[in-house]
Every structure is written in C-alpha cells, then in structure tokens.
Amino acid sequence: MTFLLADNVWLDALLRMAIVGMLVPVGVILLTWVERKVIGRLQQRLGPMRVGPYGLLQGVADTIKLLTKEDVRPDSADRPTFELAVFVIVVPVFMAAVAVPFTSDIFVRNMALGLFYFLAVSSLGIVGFVMAGWGSDNKYALLGGVRAGAQLISYEIPLILSAVAIAMLGQSLSLYTLVELQDDTPFIAYQPLAFVIFVIAGLAELYRQPFDIPVAESEVVGGPAVEYSGIRWSMFQMGEFVSLVLISALASLIFLGGWIWPFSADNATWLQVVLMAVKTSAFILFFMWMRATVPRLRIDQLMALCWQILLPFTFLQIIINGLVLVYEWPDWTLTILSGAAAIAMGTLIYRVARRSGVLYQTSGATQRVGSVL
C-alpha cells in the first residue's frame, strides 16, 4: 500500500523527514500570506498586494527580512533558557508532524499509537513557552509565559479526552485505522459533542482568538515572544502555523473521515489529497475567521470555561460512549445523546455569557466571587 522512497528503510525514513522538514516552512510562508489575505478581506482591506502578484511573495520577503535581522538578546536574559526555548517550541511541532498521515500513501510513519504520540509530543511545546517567558527577564513575557502554561495545560485535558472518545469508538489509537473506520459515516456524526470540544480546545491550544490570552497584543504585547527578534521570533510564528495545520489535519482525520469520507476507501491518490486539503483548509479558515471576529476572554473566564464546562462535558461524552459500547445500543443513540449534550453545552455557555454581568461583582476593591464565565 505504501510506496518507499528508497530501498533502505532508514534512508526512506530520513528522506521522508527531510521532505516534511522542507515542506513545512514553505507551507508556513504560504499560510502567513493566506491568513493576511483572509483577514484583510474580512476587514475590508486587500491584504498584502505589493510584493509579487497579489502579494504572493510577501511571505518570502518577510522571511528574508527576518533572516537578515539582528538577533537581539536582552543583556539580563537567562541565556540558555532564552535560546533553547524556541527549539523546545518548534521541535515538538515537527515531531508531531511525523505522525500525521495526509493520505493513505503520503505520511512519514504509520504509527500504531499515532493519536497518542501526536497528543503527547505536541503538549511538550508548553515547556518552551514557560521557558521563553521566564528566560526573557521581561515582565510582559513572564505574565505571558505563566498564562501560556496555565492555559495550554488546562486545555490539553479536554483536547485529549475528546480524542479519547474517538479512540473508544474506533477501538484504536492508530490514525490510519481510525480513518479507515469512517468509510460510510464520519465520527462527527456519532460524536458532535466531542467535535465541538475538540475545536474549542484546539483553538485554545493554538492560542488564537478568543483564547489568545498568552500573546494578547493589547495586554502583554506578544507575551513570551516579546523579547525575541529575527529568526528566533519567526520560529514562534512557524510553531504557531504548523500547529494550526496539524490540529486542523488531526480534526479532519478523526472527525471528518480524513481522505475517505464521503468516497470509498480505495479512491485515487489525487482525490485523497483533494479531500484532505479541503477538510484541513476548512478548519484553518474557520480558525482565521474566529481570529478576525471574536474578542479575547479574560484568564479566569478561560479557566472557568475549561474546568467548569468543557471538562465535565468531555467526561459526559466518555460515559455516553462507554454505556453505548458496553450495552451495545444501536449507533444512532450515540448521535442523539452526544448531540443533545452538545446543544446543552452550547445553551449553557450562551446563557452564562449573557448574564455574566450579574455574577461579576467588583467595586473598586477586590471583591471577587469565585471565577465566573
């Protein structure tokens, strides 16, 4: 089924990694252009127009600028922490890319524990943010780093647990197997609640609006990245955009049937590529759309959303799955139960957001009644 790039297995693996390593930066350059164009259009602007046709070469120009820029390091920064932090952010992202199959042929390694590996490796990046925040010796960076630590760790849990719900259904942790199971119905039909939670937690993991609290422009001016310049700063960007692609790809693999649904399992490679590209881009565009329209939550609201709403509902999803699987109820019960829970969660969030003014009480002095979404 898979074709080898070289006869030697090791050489093959190296070649595949090299291709990923080279494709990803090019993809990031293109993606920055796409994001600027999309957000520009949403804001009634044109976006970049000057460099190349329709500003297509803007990303290249930016890359050259970033590469040739001086790499400034604050005098008082903790040098090893400061310099290592960017690698701790970027390397796990590339490592996670290894596990993601893009079609039935195109992947680096088809791992039996692909889903587990992806989630485990991609959560390493948190350390990098805390390191950057601490090592920069800057108060904005420190605030941002602490925020990033709190936020990313919290949202790992609903993200992973909603993926666990899928693993329960598929009885597998291999992304390849999970996709093959969705040849007539994608898992989103059975697990709407897990899907909604996955997307929300994914937004938070990517720290994009409304969860861009660690890097909040108007508060901590870029957060952990504030002291970085030139190529080191661009590595933050790269990590952000690659994670964006990977989370989108993962969501389309485990929820939307990857390269198979709505066609058959043995469709042509080009069709598989198109299917994955369409599904992944849909998620990426959704994340960009959110970025351009939604304001930022406050850190306590963010935490409340995670621990008081998302987490109980992910457990609910897992319990539903467990009941259905153990008692062997028909499949449509999953759809109905999970869908009802998703609607309940949406209503709850909506209602709490609407009446938050009543609950939130501060009058000059600190008078804080728990954390309130």
Added chain:
Amino acid sequence: MATIDYTIPGEHDLETLDIHVNVGPQHPATHGVFRMVLTVDGEVVTDVDPIIGYMHRGNEKLPENCDFRQAIGFHDRTDYLAQFNTEHCYVQAVEKLTGITPTERSEYIRVILAELNRITSHQMFVGAFSTDVGIFGTAFMYAFRDRELIQDFFEEITGERMMYNYFRPGGVAWDVPDNFRERCRQVIGQIKKGISDLEGLIVNNEVVLARCCGLSRMSTADAINWGVSGPLLRATGLEYDLRKAEPYSIYDRFEFDIPTGKDGDIYDRVIVRIEEMKQSVRIVEQALLRMPDGPIMAEGLKRVLRAPEGEVYMRVEGPRGEYGVYLVATGADKPYRHRVRAASFCNLSALRAMSVGNYVSDVVIILGSIDIVLGEVDR
C-alpha cells in the same frame, strides 16, 4: 539514611512578591504616550500609578502670547480627535469676551461640523476599544472606513485632515463648498449603515458582554465626586449633557435625546457612545434642513481683536466630556490667562478607583473605556 521532610510548605515558607509592570509610554493599549505602573499580584492589579506629562507642549501658555485668532490652532492640538468641538469652545469664549455675535449660517456650519466630529471621535473610540477587548482589528477597520468618509468631507471644507483651524470668532474662515448639503447627506447615509455594522460587531457579541458587563461599575455620586463628565457620567444614569443643561450656540433649536446607561460599567459606556453617534446624526440632519444662506462672518470686525477687561469661562460638551476654556483679558489683543479644562484629564483621575482589584486585561479595557486623548490630558 536521610529522612525526608514531608511537611507541606505553608504560606510563611513561600515568599511571594508583587511585581511592578510598566505599561507605556510605548504600549499599544495606552492610546498615546500615557504610562501607568501596575502593581500586579499574579493577574490581579493591586495598585495603579498613572504617570502623565509625556506630551506636554504648553498648549495653555502659548496662546497667552498669541493674538485671539492665532490661538485657535492650539485648540486643534489639545483634543486632537475632536478638533471642531474644541475650536467651537474657544471661539465662543472669545465671542463672549468681545461681544461678537456670529452669523446664523456660520452657527449652523459649526454645529454640523462639531457633531460630525463627535461621530469621528466615537468611531475612533469604538475602534480602539475593540482592539483593547481583543478583536483582531476588524471593528477597528469598520470604524475607520466610515471615519475616513467624514475626514474626507472635512478635508474638502477646510483643506486639512487633522488641524482644521476653520472656526473664527464671529463665524468661520470661509464658506463651505456649494455641494455641502448633498455631500453631507451622502456621508450621513453611509455613517448610519456603519453604525449598525459596529453594533453588530460589538453590542451583541457574547464575549464583549462577558468581558464588559459589570466591570468597573461606577455610581453617579462617585462619578461626580471624581469630576467625571461626558459619556462616562451619562453611563452611570445621569442625564447630563451640556448641550441640554446649558444650551450654547444653537443647540436649543434641535431635537435630540441624551442616551444614558444604568450601571456605569464598561458596557454602558460603549452603548452610550454608540447611541450618541445616532443622536449626532439626528442633529446634523435637522441642521442641514434649516441651514440658511447668508454671510459667514460677522460684520465690522477689526483686524486685531481686542477684548475688554474681564474674564469668561466657556464650556461645551465634547465627545469626551466637558471641555472648557477660561480666558482672562486685560484689554490687550492677547489673553492674559488662558486655561483649558480637559475632560480626559478629569476622567483619567478616576482610573485608579476604577481599576484596582481587577485583572490586568480588565485594566486595559477600563483605560480604553475612558477614551483618553493624551494631547488633551497633558496639553
């Protein structure tokens, strides 16, 4: 074998330290060269120390060495987002002092321009505030799309985009273009659509509601004690607008409402401003219908204005609140004393009371909701 100490460190073993975060003068959330030193305990702000003066240019002293007419330009440079409103105030102060009566047509032109300027100022507020709350520039661009229309209109009339210097004691510098009415109607039509766009982006946004409702509540009594005026005061529920309370110019001839809030929280401040934009549109529409033809400058003015001995305090309702000019004349062609009462400065003084005890991210939007213009604070 060493024994392991299993005791959990209590509060006394862990020493925590509040950190001081210096926000500004170069910070995207301070709207200019304002600086505040936040004392932060985790994410909660325990103290705010505002530091101003980075933009002090002597806008109160310099006019004392200028002819009455020359000083108009300095008022463009105090509240540089509401230039016509400030000019309107100064020009009326001089008129009161010298006893000049402006012509009917110029009064209408002034009111139309001042109200349009109020709209641009509030659009600036909505745009900047939305970026403070965290919208990635979308509401900002929408607000600026419409603001640009008014700016172009102002440019057609005055030849300037920022420092208009158009009002004069006794009238305006020159007459408006012939197509003034049509252009103004055209602009107003666009603005109305733009206001509803902004409402759609901000007013009913759940995240904005969750962030702003109930935050930094202020009672009317507190607001008055702090000297707060303008939309911040009206957001507390007090129906106080100088255009109605002591009608100056020709404001008593127009029909408009004073929008007020209930709680004096951030959300009310935003709503009041958006409603005020609609009321300004109403005033402009009425003024356009009634604007007469005629001279734009009072008859028989001397080349050099000399004011008789006396003093005058003139105040107008600027977009940020009460903008006042105090002039003392000794019979010369220059004011002996020239003082500006800046709304931003007084409103800013309540910053500490409003923000202590809130989160860092909330202090940013509290500052944004005051809508300061540093040129006016520092003068």
